[in-house]
Amino acid sequence: MNLALYDYSLGIALVLMLFFAGYFLVGKTPDKPIFVNYLRSRRIMGVALLVLSANYSVHLFCGLRPLHEQEAILMNLSTYFMAYWLFSAALTILLDRFFLTRRRFWRHMGYWALFTALSALLLTAVPSGPVQQVGLVFLALWLLAYGLWLARRLIRTYRWAVRLFDDTHSEYIAAYIRWMSIFTWWAVIYGVSCGVLTFLPDRYLFLWVLSSIPFYIYLYGSYINYLLFYEQVESILEQEPLEDEDADDLVPVEEEMLLGPQPYRKKLEIRLAAWIGSQRYTSPKLTIGDLALELGTNRTYLSDYIKSVYQASFREWIAGLRIEYAKQQMMEHPELTIAAISEESGFLSLSYFTRIFTEKEGCSPSKWRKSFVEEQ
Structure with a gap:
């Protein structure tokens, strides 16, 4: 030794x-x-x-x-x-x-x-x-x-x-x-x-x-x-986690009791489509509580809806919407930098935007934009 x-x-x-x-x-x-x-x-x-x-x-x-x-x-x-x-x-x-x-x-x-x-x-x-x-x-x-x-x-x-x-x-x-x-x-x-x-x-x-x-x-x-x-x-x-909310809160809205589960679900779908069309998903620091309040439902029900319809968590779903918005901006505004588009799309971090974009599209935002320009 x-x-x-x-x-x-x-x-x-x-x-x-x-x-x-x-x-x-x-x-x-x-x-x-x-x-x-x-x-x-x-x-x-x-x-x-x-x-x-x-x-x-x-x-x-x-x-x-x-x-x-x-x-x-x-x-x-x-x-x-x-x-x-x-x-x-x-x-x-x-x-x-x-x-x-x-x-x-x-x-x-x-x-x-x-x-x-x-x-x-x-x-x-x-x-x-x-x-x-x-x-x-x-x-x-x-x-x-x-x-x-x-x-x-x-x-x-x-x-x-x-x-x-x-x-x-x-x-x-x-x-x-x-x-x-x-x-x-x-x-x-x-x-x-x-x-x-x-x-x-x-x-x-x-x-x-x-x-x-x-x-x-x-x-x-x-x-x-x-x-x-x-x-x-x-x-x-410190906030109450989703798993700990009352089971009764899974069907929380009085409107659903009047309309029934399927009509209410359809109405939620219409509200959500209108919200997506307004592109408010680009707001930074968005939470599911904010969205639930805007749609007139609660976060537990909304989280369950997003998972069942889009097969994704709230973060993954919002990131997907933001990526599509960023692609549209890159096509329509070639004068904007990638950093500016990332920020406008609602991403707080350029590195996170680049990583998510690369995972979804198979290449970086700059390469994707370059390939799009070459195709035109």
């Missing part, structure tokens, strides 16, 4: 983790009530980094792995178990502010205590040999299953939030939280790697330490960047 390389990598990672933990714990946030949940998430993440920093410090200053391998394995297993819970809780409450309850917190602390106690019993009371090796494999699988379970819960929450954004807003709000999905999958891969590297030969340990550096840099940068968008995302999440 190259102790110098191992110690240097531990030292670099430890300094970065302590800096990031300090920022998460005491860094300033805007003095608004809406940021309370963001601050709570960041502090939990800070505690998680302190737990891992304590692990790194013991390895660095006490030389635990070279001198006491069994104790090092025990500490790693216990630390990773705790870190898994803290990481997942910190990210999940950014999307579900009711996730972290007192009961759930103590239940997971109980899981951690049980896992740590069994690990200590196995490594201290069971002699080295096949039985202990089988026990270590069992603990590693338990740790892996626990991490995957937590990751699954976080991914489900993330997908629910994406569906909520897509069903209620014309803008691509999900782009603001995409880092959580990336980080979660990265954390799963990194967590599995850490579990495996705990049992690998010592000469590979520095790779495990160095791999943590980009991992935590990405986490730190994501939290800082998310601060710019958090208020917008949280204000949407």
Whole structure:
């Protein structure tokens, strides 16, 4: 084992983790009530980094792995178990502010205590040999299953939030939280790697330490960047989601009770066609609530109608209408720039307009316009 390389990598990672933990714990946030949940998430993440920093410090200053391998394995297993819970809780409450309850917190602390106690019993009371090796494999699988379970819960929450954004807003709000999905999958891969590297030969340990550096840099940068968008995302999440509305609200309009489901649906179709003809879908920051109010219905019924008729979420449907409008503008107004057409069509971001246009038409807006001109 190259102790110098191992110690240097531990030292670099430890300094970065302590800096990031300090920022998460005491860094300033805007003095608004809406940021309370963001601050709570960041502090939990800070505690998680302190737990891992304590692990790194013991390895660095006490030389635990070279001198006491069994104790090092025990500490790693216990630390990773705790870190898994803290990481997942910190990210999940950014999307579900009711996730972290007192009961759930103590239940997971109980899981951690049980896992740590069994690990200590196995490594201290069971002699080295096949039985202990089988026990270590069992603990590693338990740790892996626990991490995957937590990751699954976080991914489900993330997908629910994406569906909520897509069903209620014309803008691509999900782009603001995409880092959580990336980080979660990265954390799963990194967590599995850490579990495996705990049992690998010592000469590979520095790779495990160095791999943590980009991992935590990405986490730190994501939290800082998310601060710019958090208020917008949280204000949407605080609204009552579509799934939680009263079932009776699915048929909410008194007019439908008078006309019957099919005549009312036809009337809604006529109203919607008139709205599309007026090209008011080009209004930026359009929400399904705005449209439902204008059409005299509610957002749940309207969302169900759009999904059944157009086979798309509200965001996808509005984006499609805007793309068709942009194509018309490119044909009729060659003097306008792509950026100007994007803005006039209702897109707040030129990059998002370009991406959606390319996905739908198979080429960029500029190439599409060029091909159209050549055909004339």
